[in-house]
Amino acid sequence: MTEQTRSALTPDVKAMIGVTGEVVEAWGVVDAEYLRRFTQALMDPDPRYWDEDFAKSSRYGEIIAPPIMVSYMSSRTPPYQEDPVTKAFQEDPMSDGIGRVSRHGELSPVPTNLVRVLNAGNELEIYKYPSIGDKIYFQHKYSDIRERVGRDGQPFLIITRETTFTNQKGEVLCITRASTIRR
């Protein structure tokens, strides 16, 4: 970096590394209907998801669900929340359909004036299949923030948000990481 380009990894940005949100309970439970709709939309016909007798004979001893399925439960709108779709279009008739919905457990934004956001990759670690009836809990964390220099000589940040999904027994089901570039 030249004298003219300052580091984007300021002390305030660095201080966000490790910041962890509250543990949030996702609305609802892992249920057979969501499992059916999800696995059909995914086009995974595995009988471990729907054939009880077969699933009991498997090493898992019960119907299982794809762990990544629970990651989408974190963005469900609870019934007590104002309808986000209607709100999005009231605020902006040209809304993209998802608007600016604030969700429980979201982390404070990283304090940077680099506004352009690009996807920088995803990770998934799987430890246990969710069971029917599981309550799902999730917690976000900024697991890493690092700086790189682009071909234009300008610094940019790679911010990794890690989310841990657990069930009511505290068992870790899966961990996801989403990295974004801010430049």
Added chain:
Amino acid sequence: MAIELEALLKLPPEEILVHNEKPTAEQLRHKQQIYYDDVYEGMELPKYIYKPTPTHLFRWSAAIENFHRIHYDLDFGVNHDKNPSILVHGSWKQSVVPQYLKDWSLPNGWPWKARFDHRAMLVPGDILIMWGRVTSKFEKAGLGFVDLDIGMKTQDGVESMPGNATVVLPVRGGRDIPYPFVPPAD
């Protein structure tokens, strides 16, 4: 015998579809275990081939309650976001990954982890090929760890999801893979 990925990509698009190795429910029910001992560097995994339509995209949006218009509203996607059409979800692609790894490792292996990037806009009409290839393997604490390159290519050979993964396979005559999975200590 399964066709290699490079050869598959040379075929006309409609012929690619004929080589879909995505297992049926019955095939998954009777899936035979692949052991750590049986895999080798360069080995290709079965190729799953998809040709998503707007209805597939709508079904996925509904299943995960994703109301982003770029996936179902052609007018908005093309005229507001300047996309080439409605777009295949990154979330769907990344949900195929653990399914793909699970299927390969069934019945007693474990689809431990994966890392991937999202590249290229995919649209209805594209033919998508989920692929994997063994890059290395190692044994640790009596378990077989297999590293893979993975991805999802289009009919034109464009890589839309370059990535890698690690699957845990049982060693023949060895111990069961623990469930829930606990990776061996470093």
Added chain:
Amino acid sequence: MARFIAIHNVPGITETEFRDKLDAVGRWRPDRRTTILKVYGDLGNGRLVSECEAVEQAHFEDWIKLVGWPAESVHKVDLICQVGNVWKV
């Protein structure tokens, strides 16, 4: 990105020929940034109107050469109304 339309004169074009030129993604999406969004056909009179989103007109003209449908005129589009939605493009 910009939007263009072209009016083509292709006397004698058949439905089979029309379909053959457009029936695969690679034919209406010749590269990752050029998309032929729509083609209207008045096959009886050999007249076509095509609509393209591209970085620049030259990329649309490349597709016009590739498809072999000579364009009488190419226009840059500023405003669209589609099913009641008005878009500045």
